[in-house]
Amino acid sequence: MEAIDADVIKTYVETGMSVGIVAGLAYDADRDRNLRVIPVGHLFGNNVTHLGVKQGAYLRSFVYTFIELFSPTLTRKIVEQAMNSESETYEI
Secondary structure (H helix, E strand, O other), X not given: OOOOOHHHHHHHHHOXXXXXXXXXXXXXXXXXXXXXXXOOXXXXXXXXXXXXXXXXXXXXXXXXXXXXXXXXXXOXXXXXXXXXXXXXXXXX
């Protein structure tokens, strides 16, 4: 079975229709009390997310917040320093 998002998958599981695999972030212990969590990350390996921004572009505050949600070490100050750098590579 396939579903469009984690909430639909969790609904299928709650009704007894299936077993679901969702990201750990999709599980909320308070809201999903009827579900049982079995960590299986070791079966799938690591996933890497890359975020890209245009060099010298103006970023609104919510963009910095979004970036920091992905990686708390990527503060606004660090991102701004990287974007204002004259370096050939901008990876941080």
